[in-house]
Amino acid sequence: MIDELARELGRVGIRGRRRERILAEFADHLACDPQAPLGEPRQLAAQFADELASDAARRTAFGAFSALAVVAFAVAVPQLTLPTVPDIASGRSMFLVGPATLAMVIGSQIAFAAGVLAAMRALRFGGPQEVDLIRRRVAVALGGGALTATGSALYAVNFWGVVPSWWALLAVAGAGASAVSLAASALAYMWSSSIAVSQTEAARGLSADLGPFARPWLIGAVAAGTMLVATSMLEGSVVEGALRGGFEAILFVGCFVALRRPLALTQ
């Protein structure tokens, strides 16, 4: 029984000191009563794995959310303290500034959406069948965070010498702090994902997280509308607002199509 339990624990990803502890406890139990009805090793290993994976997935979701808060701060501070926005053609390369800006715009929104959804599901955790979904959301959120931090660093490198040196250093340091924070969270994610869960659930859509009235098109419309109004007011141009609002709508649709399955946005 002990040998079989050891194999099953290894199969579900429970190894090292944790496995040794479980085996020692079961060996002690069998020494007290060799006929003890301990249960099926496969089911016991699955039960340990479900319990461990559930706790780890929830911790990982909250950890990723904290890491993304660091990224948000480290990227937002340089952007808010930039004395003047440099001319787009004054940087090292037009091929650098476009992807850098796009990475910041897209990455930050993906990270925010996936990070919030992962944390919400972890807060209202319903059982091990939700572990797989939380893991996928965390992975997407961390990817979005990495994209944002990379974009910020590329932006600073592109305008090195054009913007004040203190600002370029601040942006690169912020990207570095983001990388450290994301790497720590990614390690925790990798460890938690090494444990196999015995159950997964079918996608229940956004309404399972945000309530019965949550519709992706409605959220997209609010995001595009907010961009339109905010840009029109800040830039003093309705045309510019409409352009950015339209761009936001296109981005939203693209990201929704690409991520609806990993994030379980639809049923």
Add this chain to the structure above:
Amino acid sequence: MSVAVKGYLDPVILAVLAGGALHGYAVIEELKARSGGELDLPEGTVYPALHRLERRGLLRSSWTTAEGRRRRIYRLTASGRRELASRTREWRTFARVVDGVLP
């Protein structure tokens, strides 16, 4: 009976450990004794619950040696005592309500 008690396994374990530190086998034996043998869970399922309660800070555990074997001993923490008191109140209310309704 084993199905009915499943949702209450955690407070039942905490209640057993409120009497003092025990190892896994002794926890199960105590559960059987207190329930008059009605609790017939697969004994191995108690260990994941013990580990979960420990991760949540409701129990703490340490190794000891008994008859030449390593043995893990579990103890209730202060949080565990508070949780037990809370779940006991919850159960008493639930039982009173259901008792009042059932014929």
